[in-house]
Amino acid sequence: MSDWENSSTARVVPPARPRKLAKVPFVELADGRLQGVVSSGSDIERVYVSSVAAGTYAFACSTNNNRPCGGARGSFCNHIRALVTEAVLQYGADRVARYLRIxxxxAEPDAVALTAAMTGTRPPQADGKSAAAPVFSRFLRHLAYLELPAVTAPLPELQWFPPTRATDAPQAPRSGHGTAAGERADLLTAPVEGLGEVLAAVEAFDRTLVAGLLRPRPEQVDDLAELARAVSGSPLAARVAEAAGKAAAGAASEDHFVTLAAARTALFGAVHDALTVGVDEVTGRRREERTTEAPAARPTVNLLAAARTWLSDLARTGWRGIDHELAGGAAPIVSAMLPDPGLRRLATLLDGFAAELAASCPGSALARIPARRWGDLWSRALLLTMPGAADRPAVTAATGRLLPLGLDLHEHATAAQAQVHAVFEPADGTAPRLVRASVSVPKPDTVVAAGVWQLLRPHLSLLTALGEGRAMDLDAMPLTDEGDLIWDDARARAGEPADALATARVVLPAATALPTAPLDRHPARIAEPVFLEGYDSGQEDDTLTFTVAGHALPVDTDRIPTASPLTPEAVAASRACVGLLRWDGGGFRLQPLAVETTVRRKAVALHAGAWAGGTTDKVGVRAEKAATDAVTVLRERAGRLLRK
Structure with a gap:
């Protein structure tokens, strides 16, 4: 498999592009159609539901109460033309053309060219009444994301959904001497015993999911046996052997699929542990032991069972067999789960996963498949359907000073999470600890860039402190054994100025790391704060690298939020960096959180999350205004349509 196919965080679906929403508040490529909602030019209370079918270009347009559009008689009306124009703005002409099979x-198609190509075939007119109801229902679901509350408990699965930039980091060579975390950088490239065999077993199982397990072929039987052999010395051995045998016979039950997912997860857990040992050696960091948790209240089983059935159907069908009907089967389950905070973790994962599958339909036409990524999402979702798997861990009260290091943004089309990495200095004088504070919100897919900050900002005062370069004083803030602060603004107040780079230089080396929950032991979840300086920057195969102690470390500038003063160019020209050490696709990478660089002969610090709490930067202000307009339109529509 290629590096992309073996990546847990491979970018599968490009993010929606920002656009104005007043004329066309909703557009999507779904159910084999380009479809959406277009505002009436004459009546603010009226909207039109318009659609164009892929391949045939059969078109339909009517009001949401099924009155036909007078302009859609024999050819595309202005509403459909506006829909195509906005779809090209949101998704790009190439993606729209590919989806509609135009x-x-x-050489460079635009909305006019796509419309001309479709109307030139004299497409038939579809039944607008049958199409309007489901599309309008999806629009209401789209708006309903704005009505759902934010949560400050972490959603670990959003680590699989980093933001995506379209900019490649340019080469800007620099040279220096030494690094705070790089004296043992050779350990990052040293071979890990048994790693190849474990990844081969995972890859073998992932191949079985590509074709599906309804009628396994001989090579799939061999791949299932390889997974069983990989865990033959573990307590899972007997159950996995049984599940692999049933799957090889095409008779696997939901419980058997759960067992196979557990085996795959256990293998990655072993990889996580081995890699974490190496990271701790590189950073010289001590990691605390995990304590026993008390069981928490468990959610109702019905929705979990429905999700488990859908995921089992995916395994039987395989990625090559996915279609819009199968991918869309998750929607009612997700809609029922999202309002329940106890089910938000699984709901958010299913929503992002199903959206990727829907955007990739039909699976039979895919040139390549993100086998490891979809295997990760499938197995994690399946384990989360087990009652108690997503129980909140035990917490203690944390009182002391919080020193932010930087912000890590995770997002897919309908969810976003800001996670602030920080050093916590307990008031009792014990050793400082590495901690995280998170806030996540559901969102419509058209809220992007600075609009994401606007949704997150009201729920986490730490974002403002991060932008202002301040510490925060905490009073009995809930802290989990894994180092996650369950944020409560009432238990925090802004403190003294605290520079993130100074914190990284002085306090970070003495901080201890907290353990990882069993289900979260996966290489993609490794996000270890480190501080580097004096590195040489360069370029290898279009990837920016920092050469640390003679070893080139790839830098993942794609994970920098788009609404941020930190750019790939600034990272390339930097001389010091606070970042997260990550592992994916067979190697370590550095995700920049903040850098020190020179702008107009002055040393400045640039932070990925500097605009999260608001900004006076001219570029940031323009981004905020555009985002405000989009959110305002959606909230106005939600107010009119959801509260009638």
């Missing part, structure tokens, strides 16, 4: 003339 072959436009010209």
């Amino acid at each position: 072959e436009p003339t010209g």
Whole structure:
């Protein structure tokens, strides 16, 4: 498999592009159609539901109460033309053309060319009444994301959904001497005993999910046996052997699929542990032991069972067999789960996973498949359907000073999470600890860039403190054994100025790391704060690298939020960096959180999350205004349509 196919965080679906929403508040590529909602030009209370079918270009347009559009008689009306225009703005002409199976003339197609190519075939008119109801229902679901509350408990699975940038980091060579965390950088490239065998077993199982397990072929039987052999010396051995045998016979039950997912997760847990030992050696960091948790209240089983059935159907069908009907089967389950905070973790994962599958339909036409990524999402979701798997861990009260290091943003089309990495100095004088504070919100897919900050900002005062470069004083803030602060603004107040780079230089080396929950032991979850300086920057195969103690460390500038003063160019020209050490696709990478660089002969610090709490930066202010307009339109529509 290629590096992309073996990546847990491979970018599968490009993010929606920002656009104005007043004319077309909702557009999507779904159910084999380009479809959406278009505002009436004459009546603010009226909207039109418009659609164009892929391949045939059969079109339909009517009001949401099924009155036909007078302009859609024999050809596309202005509403459909506006829909195509906005779809091109949101998704790009290439993606729209590929989805609708259009072959436009010209090297660079645009909305006009796509419309001309479709109308030139004299497409038939579809039944607008049958199409309007489901599309309008999806629009209401789209708006309902704005009505759901934020949560400050972490959603670990959003680590699989980093933000995506379209900019490649340019080469800007620098040279220096030494690094705070790089004296043992050779350990990051040293071979890990048994790693190849474990990854081969995971890859073998992932191949079985590509074709599906309804009628396994001989090579799939061999791949299932390889997974069983990989865990033959563990307590899972007997159950996995039984599950692999049933799957090889095409008779696997839901429980058997759960067992196979557990085996795959256990293998990655072993990889996580081995890699974490190496990271701790590189950083010289001590890691605390995990304590026993008390069981918490468990959610109702019905929705979990429904999700487990859908995931089992995916395994039987395989990625090559996915279609819009199968991918869409998760929607009612997700809608029922999202309002329940106890089910938000699984709901958010299913929503992002199903959206990727829907955008990739039909699976039979895919040139390549993100086998490891979808295997990760499938197995994690399946384990989360087990009652108690997502129980909140035990917490203690944390009182002391919180020193932010930087912000890590995770997002997919309908969810976003800001996670602030920080050093916590307990008031009792014990050793400082590495901690995280998170806030996540559901969102419509058209809320992007600075709009995400606007949704997150009201729920986490730490974002403002981060932007202002301040510490925060905590009073009995709940802290889990894994180092996650369950944020409560009432238990925090802004403290003295605290520079993140100074914190990284002085306090970070003495901080201890907290353990990882069993289910979260996966290499993609490794996000270890480190501080580097005096590195040489360069370029290898279009990837920015920092050469640390003679070893080139790839830098993942794609994970920098788009609404941020930190850019790939600034990272390339930097001389000091606070970042997260991550592992994916067979190697370590550095995700920049903040850098020290020179702008107009002055040393400045640039932070990935500097605009999260608000900004006076001219570029940031323009981004905020555009985002405000989009959110305002959606909230206005939600107020009119959801509260009638």
